[in-house]
Amino acid sequence: MKHYRQQLGGSDVDINVVERDEDIDAFHDWLVTAPHLLGFDTETTGLDIYSPGYEVRLAQFGDHRTAYVLRVEQHAEAVKWALRSGHRFVVHNYAFDGLVVDRHLGVTVEELAPNVVDTHILAHLVDPRQQAEGGIGTGLKPLAQHYVDRNASDGQKELQAEFRAIGANKATGWAKINIDNPVYELYAGLDPILAVRIHDELALALKDYDIEHLVEFEHELQRVLMLMQRRGIRIDVPWTSELRAELQGEAEHYRAIAARYGVSNINSTKQISEALLGMGETLTEHTASGAYKVDKSVLQGLADLDANWKPLETRDSNPLAEAVLKAKRSEKWDTAYLGAFLDLRDADDRLHPTIGGLQARTGRMSISHPPLQQLPSSEWRIRRSMIADPGQVIIAADYSQVEMRVLAALCQDPNLVDAIKSGTDLHDYTARMVFGEDFTSKQRKIAKSVGFGKVYGGGAATITRQTGAPLAQVKEAIAAYDATFPGIKRLGHDLQRQTGYGSLPVITPSGRRLPLDRDRTYAATNYLVQSTARDLLAQALVDMDSAGLGEHLLLPVHDEIIAQCPEADADEVLRGIAECMDGDFMGIPIVSDPEKYGRSWGHGYGAED
DNA sequence: ACGACGCGCCAC
């Protein structure tokens, strides 16, 4: 047995590294007398749990002052035994380690999840802000520094130095570092101890908030999301490869055109602005640092295109602007999406994206590796890469105008409630109230933008920029909007007053605490609405799992659920999904729009067989 | 060479 002793938060901690088979006896002896609640952590070769060749290298258990580090290759049975020993475990970000032991040790999410408390979830419920936003932070390091020891480290920096010493980097070091490297072993052992100590402090903080139901709910949701991540989603490799080749060809074609105008690097804003000025174009917008702005909207203007890439026919299209726009788009779609699909797939051509259940300040979920919540929706080709399992079809259900409905429920403005309950198009209703019976399509667009502005906290200037309508007209529309729906404005005022203008958090109907930034208290309405809409979708996911629909679920996308099922069952499964999503929220009907897509996700966006 | 950071752009 190898030992390390270290000071942590004013007391000594002991880290024991199991080296030989006889050391396991000491681990056994410790575990059977150890506290019921133990910290657990793993060290692995990387983050891509499902990639070929992936390995879990170390497994660590610990209490407040003692940790055992086990090498999984040697002592996998002891690790499994410990995980099944009836203890409860504290894990920081169980969504990761839980899937690691599910995939690589066969200790499943189903058996372990009920015995786990995740400090990431607790931390987010105490304070969802990152350090940079003025919060405590939700990572192991900031939590350790805040709750355990001002000088605590999660070892990332120290390990990075070790990686460098062996000619590795952050990406390769975790797989390459010697398994008996002392820095590696020490920090591996510290992590479960930190998790336990952080847990106790967070549990104490949560006691005051009376949100035990949220703690339980978020763990339940996490389990459902982990099963979705484990299931993964199949990709059509030949389609993806062919589309890549096509987009790469397009990018190359347009790069060559740009090069003819002196732009050798289409990502260099400097080259682009200089070349455009050289062609006699006038650039009027500047970036924050004073450089000429040549972003998408500026280039679209020069290329005579509107925001939807449709010709405006107001001028001759600048060929350089057009070439840069198209080259950039093709390149981004190729690398950020299609390339990632192929790189991140497992041996069975499935993606297992990381689904963060409690990610944004508002609790909104995120999906990364690859980022499947942000695939282009303007066309179907990228989404066409995601396909249903054999014999199945992709189905989806999205909430209809969920944020406006939530806003109506929370502010109870009579006209807004009436507008939603009447079932008429909300933006038509608003335009009629604001501009009268004979409103034009332009006025409807303004009314729609004002509505979004209310949800996001935007003002007249932003709406002017978006719609192109004159400022005076936008201001008039906002005034009329406020007069029509006074409850929305009142909600914002009430929230700011109730929170002491940012000194207290906004509390959502679910009990979630949402701290405000003092210089942006106008965001209170948006936080409340966004978070509550998220809670509705999260509850629907948990309900679907309880209703036996879990096996169909693929992805959550903010206000919609992507799923799959055998074609013959599509109507029935969609009905079940709708039953979980739909309902009454504070007197406002929440309704979803279920749809059968077809063989691929792209089939919901225009792809055909 | 690597990593932190700002910008821009994709989504809802």
Add this chain to the structure above:
DNA sequence: AAACGTGGCGCGTCGT
């Protein structure tokens, strides 16, 4: 009085 929210990620730039 006015103030557009939440993410992920690839690129270029800059600092180590």
